[in-house]
Amino acid sequence: MRFFILPENSNSVLLMRSQNLTETAMKRLQKEFYQILSTNRDRLYPESISGHGSEKSRGSTSSYDEEIDQSSDEDEIQRVSNSINEVEQVGTVAMNDLKMISDCMISSGYGKEIVSIYKIIRKSIVDESLYKLGVERMTPTQINKMDWEMLDFKIKTWVYAVKIVVKTLFIGERILCDYVFTSETSRESCFTAITKDSALELFQFPELVAKGKKSPEKMFRILDLYDAISELWPEIESIFSYQSMSNVRAQAVSSLLKLGEAVRAMLTDFEAAIQKDSSKALVAGGAIHPLTRYVMNYLCFLSDYTVILSDILADWPLPENTSLPESYFGSSLDTEDDSTSTISVRFAWLVLVLLCKLDGKAALYKDVPLSYLFLANNLNYVVSKVRGSNLRVLLGEEWISKQELTVKQYSINYERMGWSKVLSCLPTNPTASISLGAAKECLLSFNTAFETAYRTQSAWIITDSKLRDQIKVSICKKVVPVYREFYDTNRAALTRERNVETLVRYSPDDLMNYLSDLFYGMKVSGSGTSNC
DSSP states (O other), rough: OHHHHHHHHHHHHHHHHHHHHHHHHHHHHHHHHHHHHHHTTOOOOOOHHHHHHHHHHHHHHHHHHHHOOTTOOOOOOOHHHHHHHHHHHHHHHHHHHHHHHHHHHTTTOOOOHHHHHHHHHHHHHHHHHHTTOOOOOOHHHHHHSSOOOHHHHHHHHHHHHHHHHIIIHHHHHHHHHHHHHHHHHHHHHHHHHHHHHHHHHHHHHHHHHSSSSGOOOOHHHHHHHHHHHHHHHHHHHHHTOOOOHHHHHHHHHHHHHHHHHHHHHHHHHHHHHHHHHHOOOOOOOOOHHHHHHHHHHHHHHHHHHHHHHHSSTTOOOOOTOOOOOOHHHHTOOSSSHHHHHHHHHHHHHHHHHHHHHHHHHTTOOSSSHHHHHHHHHHHHHHHHHHHTTTTHHHHHHHHHHHHHHHHHHHHHHHHHHHHHHHHTTSSSTTTTTOOOHHHHHHHHHHHHHHHHHHHHHHBOOOOOHHHHHHHHHHHHHHHHHHHHHHHHHHHHTTTTTHHHHHHHHOHHHHHHHHHTTTTOOOOOOOOGGGGG
């Protein structure tokens, strides 16, 4: 009987011994797997797996070379290069070991243990990396209660961090999972467990910001958020392609949609704010109105986001009852179904809303010439801002030319209204022979009219030097030559009069000097030649 039992017992012992040895080996491999993951937290570069390790090394060395002093020894550069290569080699060896251990343990039926260790270690690395980059979980309440300065900082931090997280951290984890595990199921399970929660929190932040309180200054940060997600979308879609990660992709899309809605809402509010501006305070000297500066600076900054806005505003045309006058915009944008055309029309409309508002503010000036000068100043400022920004491309040269003609017309109207009385004091034919009494009357009337015009308009302002010079030259050409001819024709007779200084207060050169002092906002007071 023992003859038959003994072999059976012998097999059982051998089987148990084999199982014990296998279990011991698996525990040792499990411990080794843990040790490799723990000690190589910063060395498991995804570049080593994807074949870009050497490029990364060269790039790192190059960046370092730019920062170190040019007098550094070449041996130091070589040392740094060798150090980088050494770290990369260690990482490559570690990943190869991880893969071999993973394959061995999973094939031996110990996949659950190895996957569990991998998830715990790598998830802690992802969480730690996000923390170091300043990414933190935020609630709607926290965002709504946060002052703008702090929220602005949080947004800038997020925009900086998300590019690193997606293009380095998340893609690195995806590549590492794919390398270490052969089974697609294990790959998906590990990657999902490691990154899903962090990714959802990361991509939810823009949506929370978009749903928060809206104000004009938030527009550009909202656009930065939209730009970041939009730019990273191909990577997001590729990295989180697993079915188990569909809600991560959905969250990124949801944030894009909410950000787009926020941008459209803020543009609507911006337009309404221009239209509702009720300030009746006159700008001294007809200078640039604060509303003009604010709106145009805002639009100039906004025009830097043309590509993003084209996407956001593609399906958001102006209301049906809103149209741009052909005389205002011309035929430069007749093409339909064009995203560039849509955004151009939107910007042109906002500028038109501003110009209409400025027309109303010009009407508040009791001095008609000053109202025209105000319009010339402000429209010229609008045109200069358009010329110096991306608005030039959006609105086009035809639009600019039309507005420049309008500026010129405003200037002509100002000159006509502001200096016609002065010119009317001189004879139509200044060289014609007239009586001494008539000459005296002309000069006295001219002196009074010129002094009044000069005293009033010396407080007026033309902020743009080119426009200022153009208008002064134009006034000089209208006033000085006529006065010079009259002055030269009648000077001999007038100098014999006792009160010649009262009659002939200005030489032609004096007029030119006085006119050259105009439009700097330096008001003069009093009367008489010395103050004129």
